[in-house]
Amino acid sequence: MTEPPPDIAIGAVDLHKTYTSPRGDVPAVQGIDLDVRQGEFFGLLGPNGAGKSTTIGMLTTLVVPTSGSARVCGFDVEKQPVEVKRRIGMVSQNNTLDNDLTAFENLEFRGRYFGMSARDARRRAEELLELFNLTDRREGNPFEMSGGQAKRLMIGRALVHRPEVLFLDEPTAGLDPQTRVNLWKILRELQKAGQTIVLTTHYMEEAEALCDRVAVVDHGKILASGTVEELKGSAGAETVLTVAYDGSVPDLGGLRERDGISKVELSGNQVRVFAHEADGLLGELVALGTSAGVSVTDASQLRPSLETVFLTLTGREYRE
Numbered sequence: 001m002t003e004p005p006p007d008i009a010i011g012a013v014d015l016h017k018t019y020t021s022p023r024g025d026v027p028a029v030q031g032i033d034l035d036v037r038q039g040e041f042f043g044l045l046g047p048n049g050a051g052k053s054t055t056i057g058m059l060t061t062l063v064v065p066t067s068g069s070a071r072v073c074g075f076d077v078e079k080q081p082v083e084v085k086r087r088i089g090m091v092s093q094n095n096t097l098d099n100d101l102t103a104f105e106n107l108e109f110r111g112r113y114f115g116m117s118a119r120d121a122r123r124r125a126e127e128l129l130e131l132f133n134l135t136d137r138r139e140g141n142p143f144e145m146s147g148g149q150a151k152r153l154m155i156g157r158a159l160v161h162r163p164e165v166l167f168l169d170e171p172t173a174g175l176d177p178q179t180r181v182n183l184w185k186i187l188r189e190l191q192k193a194g195q196t197i198v199l200t201t202h203y204m205e206e207a208e209a210l211c212d213r214v215a216v217v218d219h220g221k222i223l224a225s226g227t228v229e230e231l232k233g234s235a236g237a238e239t240v241l242t243v244a245y246d247g248s249v250p251d252l253g254g255l256r257e258r259d260g261i262s263k264v265e266l267s268g269n270q271v272r273v274f275a276h277e278a279d280g281l282l283g284e285l286v287a288l289g290t291s292a293g294v295s296v297t298d299a300s301q302l303r304p305s306l307e308t309v310f311l312t313l314t315g316r317e318y319r320e
């Protein structure tokens, strides 16, 4: 493999992971290529079970790839795991804080683990408590903390040794909307200060709010990648109108051929229209139904977003 350019934080080529389990093989990741630049905020977006955690697991050396290769901060994840681990911070989905230690000690011990002097570890712990607005929780134990506080402490702990890349696996899953938005603010500040961040999420709006670039993952493969704007400007840049009738979908006349309509999908009593120009379309579909003796029982309209990109790429609703 040729050496990657120096500003590349992560380069993965054709990563595969198949888990073997008593119920058979699970092909969790099936050929993923990734490039993440230094300073970038990169998102792996996909529904539950898409293979995001497994991908992050391979990049953080916790999961051994079945095939393919990846370099993180210039080091091979399989051949140089210790070098990689020294340069990354990882925040997993579950709370892995030590409940027997105070917030301060959770940070301090991590510093000592990474070889800092006692003085430096203490100083860094104080600094991070301040940065993550946890100074008043200094002597508290993790089990006494709210979900948002615990997550902030976990992120702080992952940053103790000043890693080059911070990995966050579903950082806001299970947090209430306000706490989620507060955490987004902190993550943006971190990136502004130069931190490279890779996050997995199944929340479309999270990827839209934070990421410079996104890879949409499903069934272990990348379906599309680029900036959120690029993705919206691609195949899925349309409004998606879904209408269900109480009987067969009426004859849609020349709808399919009309300018501004790129795709019409029928499924049972439901029609889904992908349109650049959707004004008046719902009224039209209601009227067509009325003329054919059927009524609309349900209708929804999605504005162009990562969600419509996903729908266009997979032909399916996004499963949370």
Ligand SMILES: Nc1ncnc2c1ncn2[C@@H]1O[C@H](COP(=O)(O)OP(=O)(O)OP(=O)(O)O)[C@@H](O)[C@H]1O
Residues within 6 Å of the ligand: 019, 020, 021, 026, 027, 028, 046, 047, 048, 049, 050, 051, 052, 053, 054, 055, 170, 202
């Ligand atoms: N240790 C394992 N053994 C067997 N199968 C596994 C293992 N870990 C994950 N899987 C399976 O691999 C697939 C991908 O899982 P993965 O956790 O990577 O997805 P994900 O996109 O991160 O989803 P989630 O957000 O739910 O964690 C799923 O079908 C999952 O059940």
